Amino acid sequence: MDENQKFIEKCFLNLVEMGEITNDDFKPSTITDEELDDLQKKYNIVFPQFYRDLLQTYYFNFSRLLGVVDDWLIGYNEQYIFITPNIDDGLKNLCKYWDDCEEAYHFIENGYLPIGDWGGAGPLCIDTRGDSRSIQYDNKKTWTLVWFDHEEFFEAKEYADFKKAERPAAPDLRELMEWYFLGKYDDEYEDYEEDDEEDDE
Secondary structure, eight states: OOHHHHHHHHHHHHHHHHTSSOGGGEEEOOOOHHHHHHHHHHHTOOOOHHHHHHHTTEEEOOOEEEEEEEETTTEEEEEEEEESSOOOBTBHHHHHHHHHOHHHHHHHHTTEEEEEEETTSSEEEEETTSOGGGOBTTBGGGOSEEEOOTTTGGGOOSHHHHHHHOEEEESOHHHHHHHHHSOTTHHHHHHHHHHHHHHHO
16 A cells, blocks of 8 residues: 555545544445556546545545635635545446536546535536646645636636636645545634634624
8 A cells, every 4th residue: 555545544534533434435446557547548638646546545435525625715614525426336437427427528628637516616626737746835826626616617618718717726636635534724723713703702
């Protein structure tokens, strides 16, 4: 098990400890490198290494998590993330989702890997053409995990259009799991809420 997979295991076990999921909600993955390579060729897209490692670590059947995010507009904020689709049957659900959902296929055609929905506001995607080596936490223009407003992305025709419409969500998928699976900002959010209550008194 490599470093990414050890981190992913830690994330899932922490959700169990927190009572967010049970051991029945995930199981070891049997997806092979060959299957992922074939999938990349079929859809003409390159998976980031961390996403490959996630798919090869666990199948999972939960689709919603509540976590504290570092919102670039309003600071620390509680928000749901919706995971689409559940990876609970090899790559079958993933391929079906991509093939049947015109929206998802349109993203893939333009280098974006749809992985869910950002708090119900719009699709959450990995920009696979973004350079993961140049990600800077304090520069959201470098973030590779982005979301799109439901009302805006339909007019996008090519990658340049999507780049204009995208909005930053998190630096990358690993950081997002820090937020949602490990509660990276939970303490800061509690302090933030307490300060707000004191200001209201």
